[in-house]
Amino acid sequence: MKILFGFTCPGDQRGSLSRPTKDALFQSTCQLCRESHKTQKSDAMLYAPSLNEVEVNCKNMSLKCYLLELIMVAEEEAVPDNRTACIFHFNETLSTEDGCPPCEAYSFENITTFLNRLNNLLEAMATRQQT
Numbered sequence: 001m002k003i004l005f006g007f008t009c010p011g012d013q014r015g016s017l018s019r020p021t022k023d024a025l026f027q028s029t030c031q032l033c034r035e036s037h038k039t040q041k042s043d044a045m046l047y048a049p050s051l052n053e054v055e056v057n058c059k060n061m062s063l064k065c066y067l068l069e070l071i072m073v074a075e076e077e078a079v080p081d082n083r084t085a086c087i088f089h090f091n092e093t094l095s096t097e098d099g100c101p102p103c104e105a106y107s108f109e110n111i112t113t114f115l116n117r118l119n120n121l122l123e124a125m126a127t128r129q130q131t
Contacts, residue, residue: 044073048109048117051124058100059125065103066118067091 046069049062067087074084109117 044111045108046073046111046114047103047106048114049103049106049121050117051120053106054121055100057097059121059128060094061096061100062121063125064091064094064096065106066114066121067094068103069114 047065048069049065054062067090070087071084071091073079074087
């Protein structure tokens with residue numbers, strides 16, 4: 001399954017959503033997101049909901065948890081605003097559901113697990129959109 005999410009930064013003219021196909025891919029129009037595909041060493045522990053922990057009606061809230069973790073890391077690392085605007089913008093536009101567990105209810109995981117679980121969630125959301 002291929003997942004193309006067209007995050008757009010304010011003023012970015014290239015953003016678009018494509019239909020999911022095979023092979024997992026999380027794609028963004030922002031430079032920061034494109035650079036996230038590069039292997040980086042990190043010992044950061046981040047809240048990372050696993051797909052089997054996420055209630056069906058809480059997928060958006062779980063995705064918001066991932067974005068909040070990315071925002072926190074960007075702020076702690078003093079990443080320039082112009083490189084994180086797409087994450088902030090997407091977070092602001094993402095709707096939330098009532099009755100979902102807080103992000104802090106999920107386990108702390110390393111960056112590899114965090115990214116794998118994020119991809120799994122995006123795949124599940126894309127599959128749900130197709131049906």
